Amino acid sequence: MSGSMETKNASPERVRVRNLPSTGKLKGIMMRYMLKSKIVELFRRKSAWVTAGFPVEICYVYGVHPLHPENSACISGARKYSLELIEHAESLGFSRDLCSYFKTNVGATEKGIKLKQGGIGKPTFMGSTNTICDTHVKWFQIQARRMEVPYFGFDIPSAVAGTGDARMEEYIDYVVAQFYDFFDFMEDLTGKKITEKKFQEVLRKSDKLCELWHEIYKYRKDVPTPVAFQDTLAAIFPMVLLPGLDVGIKYYQALLKDIKERVAEGKGAMPPGKEKYRLIFEGIPMWYRIKFFHELANYGAVVTYEPYTFSFGPRKRLGLPLDESLRDFARLMIDVPYNYSLEKRIEYFEQVIDEYNIDGVILHSNMSCRPSCSGMLDLKKSIQRDKGIPVWVMDCDQNDPRSYAEGPMKNRMESFIELLEQNKE
Amino acid sequence: MVKRIAYFDASHDFPEQIAMAAGLEPYKILGNVHEPNDPADQYLQSFLCPAARSMLTEALTGDQDWEGIVIAHGCDATNRFYDIWKRHVDTDFLYWFYNPLNDTPSAINFFKVELKRMKDVFERQFDVSITDDKLWAAIKLSNDIKGRLQELSTMRAVKDIPNRDYFNACVQAVQMPRKELLSSLDETINDWKGRDAFPADKSPVLLTGSDVTYVEWMDTLDDAGLRVVRDDLSIGERYFARLIPHPSEGDPLDSIIQYHVTIPRPATKNPPEPRLDYLMNAMEESNLNMVISQNLKFCEPYAFDSVFTVNALKEKGYQVIHLEREFSPTKDMSLRTRLEAFREMATTNRVEKHSRL
Numbered sequence: 020m021s022g023s024m025e026t027k028n029a030s031p032e033r034v035r036v037r038n039l040p041s042t043g044k045l046k047g048i049m050m051r052y053m054l055k056s057k058i059v060e061l062f063r064r065k066s067a068w069v070t071a072g073f074p075v076e077i078c079y080v081y082g083v084h085p086l087h088p089e090n091s092a093c094i095s096g097a098r099k100y101s102l103e104l105i106e107h108a109e110s111l112g113f114s115r116d117l118c119s120y121f122k123t124n125v126g127a128t129e130k131g132i133k134l135k136q137g138g139i140g141k142p143t144f145m146g147s148t149n150t151i152c153d154t155h156v157k158w159f160q161i162q163a164r165r166m167e168v169p170y171f172g173f174d175i176p177s178a179v180a181g182t183g184d185a186r187m188e189e190y191i192d193y194v195v196a197q198f199y200d201f202f203d204f205m206e207d208l209t210g211k212k213i214t215e216k217k218f219q220e221v222l223r224k225s226d227k228l229c230e231l232w233h234e235i236y237k238y239r240k241d242v243p244t245p246v247a248f249q250d251t252l253a254a255i256f257p258m259v260l261l262p263g264l265d266v267g268i269k270y271y272q273a274l275l276k277d278i279k280e281r282v283a284e285g286k287g288a289m290p291p292g293k294e295k296y297r298l299i300f301e302g303i304p305m306w307y308r309i310k311f312f313h314e315l316a317n318y319g320a321v322v323t324y325e326p327y328t329f330s331f332g333p334r335k336r337l338g339l340p341l342d343e344s345l346r347d348f349a350r351l352m353i354d355v356p357y358n359y360s361l362e363k364r365i366e367y368f369e370q371v372i373d374e375y376n377i378d379g380v381i382l383h384s385n386m387s388c389r390p391s392c393s394g395m396l397d398l399k400k401s402i403q404r405d406k407g408i409p410v411w412v413m414d415c416d417q418n419d420p421r422s423y424a425e426g427p428m429k430n431r432m433e434s435f436i437e438l439l440e441q442n443k444e
Numbered sequence: 445m446v447k448r449i450a451y452f453d454a455s456h457d458f459p460e461q462i463a464m465a466a467g468l469e470p471y472k473i474l475g476n477v478h479e480p481n482d483p484a485d486q487y488l489q490s491f492l493c494p495a496a497r498s499m500l501t502e503a504l505t506g507d508q509d510w511e512g513i514v515i516a517h518g519c520d521a522t523n524r525f526y527d528i529w530k531r532h533v534d535t536d537f538l539y540w541f542y543n544p545l546n547d548t549p550s551a552i553n554f555f556k557v558e559l560k561r562m563k564d565v566f567e568r569q570f571d572v573s574i575t576d577d578k579l580w581a582a583i584k585l586s587n588d589i590k591g592r593l594q595e596l597s598t599m600r601a602v603k604d605i606p607n608r609d610y611f612n613a614c615v616q617a618v619q620m621p622r623k624e625l626l627s628s629l630d631e632t633i634n635d636w637k638g639r640d641a642f643p644a645d646k647s648p649v650l651l652t653g654s655d656v657t658y659v660e661w662m663d664t665l666d667d668a669g670l671r672v673v674r675d676d677l678s679i680g681e682r683y684f685a686r687l688i689p690h691p692s693e694g695d696p697l698d699s700i701i702q703y704h705v706t707i708p709r710p711a712t713k714n715p716p717e718p719r720l721d722y723l724m725n726a727m728e729e730s731n732l733n734m735v736i737s738q739n740l741k742f743c744e745p746y747a748f749d750s751v752f753t754v755n756a757l758k759e760k761g762y763q764v765i766h767l768e769r770e771f772s773p774t775k776d777m778s779l780r781t782r783l784e785a786f787r788e789m790a791t792t793n794r795v796e797k798h799s800r801l
């Protein structure tokens with residue numbers, strides 16, 4: 020799409036996307052989690068900062084409370100604190116071009132903001148991987164030095180296009196070796212040894228969450244879709260942070276019950292007859308401007324699939340001996356949608372487009388997230404060529420509101436909607 | 445005829461000796477700052493690393509007679525752009541080498557697996573046998589080159605060696621066929637030996653940060669009266685500060701690994717401490733006072749590292765300036781003025797410090 024588009028339509032009438040009734044339960048779950056985080060901090064219990072892509076399940080095996088700076092950063096974004104925090108980090112010398120999650124976190128820890136504003140306590144240690152981005156490594160190297168806590172970095176080899184099975188097995192060997200290094204690290208830190216029973220229990224609960232998540236996604240194939248991004252964007256929280264607990268499982272079961280009821284009644288997330296365009300949204304949403312998705316809905320466009328939220332729920336193989344389970348886990352760390360090779364990413368998108376009856380794709384070309392943007396232009400061309408649907412490469416940022424220009428965004432959204440309309444005709 | 449193998453690595457991550465033992469001449473792709481990045485920009489957004497985009501442009505538009513290309517893991521630009529090279533660059537052979545992030549025993553074991561795999565693949569691809577003897581010979585040749593570069597490097601602090609001369613010698617070292625290179629470096633050593641003493645109107649500095657890949661930026665430092673006498677760049681000391689261990693017996697691949705985990709570590713590796721240790725040592729060893737820290741715009745690893753590195757160096761009492769640089773050969777007068785002001789301030793501070801002693 021071109022960058023200079025005129026506003027052609029008057030603002031459309033407001034369409035309300037209906038949240039699932041049980042979505043409200045998430046607030047209570049998050050409050051309890053924050054309370055636990057506070058208690059852990061006050062009583063100096065063991066806690067860890069972890070990132071997406073890190074095997075958070077292992078924290079539960081050792082009774083370590085996981086904290087998630089990316090999650091905290093998006094809370095700051097959603098509550099409109101992120102800009103102040105980002106600017107604070109920039110005043111310390113961090114470049115405007117660095118990931119806004121990282122800078123939000125630096126600002127949050129420097130200013131000591133409250134948990135509900137996106138604050139986060141000092142952990143016992145930090146753990147991340149390079150599977151998604153260099154940022155996860157650099158971020159924790161910096162903060163671990165500042166806070167004087169140990170850091171454990173998983174090195175996950177990149178399964179670039181054409182990586183064969185034999186090489187994949189070598190990569191897995193390496194990641195498994197690092198699991199054992201990590202167990203040593205955890206034993207030193209907690210004084211506890213890993214027990215296979217506890218490991219299997221956590222894994223089972225984690226997989227149960229993912230199984231339910233996949234089922235939720237299955238219903239999203241329905242027309243109209245019973246679930247929009249407005250529900251899933253927050254609903255990933257249990258997979259991100261609570262994979263060893265029952266609370267998330269109960270929550271997902273409640274969501275599924277709502278979904279099944281909706282489907283039985285033939286209802287969707289949009290009011291009857293209003294679902295016109297079904298979209299994929301690729302990337303992290305603009306947390307400070309979730310209204311964007313409601314504005315799309317006003318034009319009858321509903322986000323029906325997000326690789327971002329789907330990525331948090333890979334299924335695990337259960338009942339295997341520890342070493343085999345670790346191999347399975349390692350494979351999932353190497354090969355999930357957020358780090359798919361370009362070939363695989365294109366295939367994946369095209370399959371989703373077919374299965375979910377997708378009419379258009381928004382690719383968030385996110386200034387903060389260079390790794391996820393790499394290959395996006397090829398992805399766009401392939402989808403347009405193979406599937407003949409409009410693709411909007413949207414330049415923005417997930418936590419830095421300075422990158423969101425109201426007027427141009429509105430124009431581009433309207434032009435995209437026009438393309439969707441023409442394409443439907 | 446010289447057979448060249450090109451490589452794209454984010455710092456000094458490519459194990460050249462395997463290629464050399466296969467009878468190939470390694471050629472480090474550096475891009476061309478004078479050429480617009482339009483060819484690469486069809487595939488990569490403008491907020492992605494401009495140096496890496498320029499390297500892709502070189503691969504897309506050049507008429508190089510490369511036998512193939514290796515991309516060696518360093519930063520996200522290597523692993524994320526590999527697939528784009530695979531789709532669009534016309535080459536018979538594109539190979540991915542994963543140089544590990546860490547330096548732990550597990551990482552070292554894996555490094556060996558990767559080296560063995562690369563050796564096997566090269567043997568098949570180029571129909572050669574890569575024996576230990578050939579590897580030791582490649583190691584010896586590499587060390588001869590590194591030794592000469594070390595000799596040149598030490599002359600920077602005592603002779604009149606413009607930044608561009610040092611930079612060009614380092615570029616030769618990663619692009620020129622090895623045999624020609626040795627004699628060229630010997631000539632340079634002779635030439636530099638005959639040069640005047642370090643000029644009184646220049647100040648010696650250490651240069652750190654993103655790799656500098658074009659000579660014009662080195663000229664800017666000279667124009668501001670700053671002479672780079674130490675650095676930790678890949679077109680620089682990272683490439684030659686250490687020799688590859690050459691024990692009387694053992695596995696040459698182990699020596700290559702040992703070399704890679706002990707070179708001045710780039711910001712793309714973990715843990716970060718060795719990088720800073722190298723800088724601190726260099727400052728002390730060469731009795732320096734001034735540091736130029738810079739990162740190329742959109743080069744994240746060095747932008748992340750800069751705050752901690754700069755603060756740590758300042759805490760030690762060194763004079764440090766940090767700059768963000770565009771990927772451009774154009775002379776930047778405001779940058780020059782800033783650098784001159786920094787030099788003036790740093791020199792005054794040093795005089796004051798010594799007069800207090």
Ligand code: SF4
Pocket residue numbers: 089118119120121151152154155303387388389390391417
């Ligand atoms: S937004 Fe992108 S760069 Fe930033 S932490 Fe997340 S994945 Fe990494």
Ligand code: SF4
Pocket residue numbers: 453454455493494495496518519520521522654655712740742743744745746
């Ligand atoms: S300049 Fe920076 S971002 Fe670019 S390839 Fe080198 S290390 Fe990577």
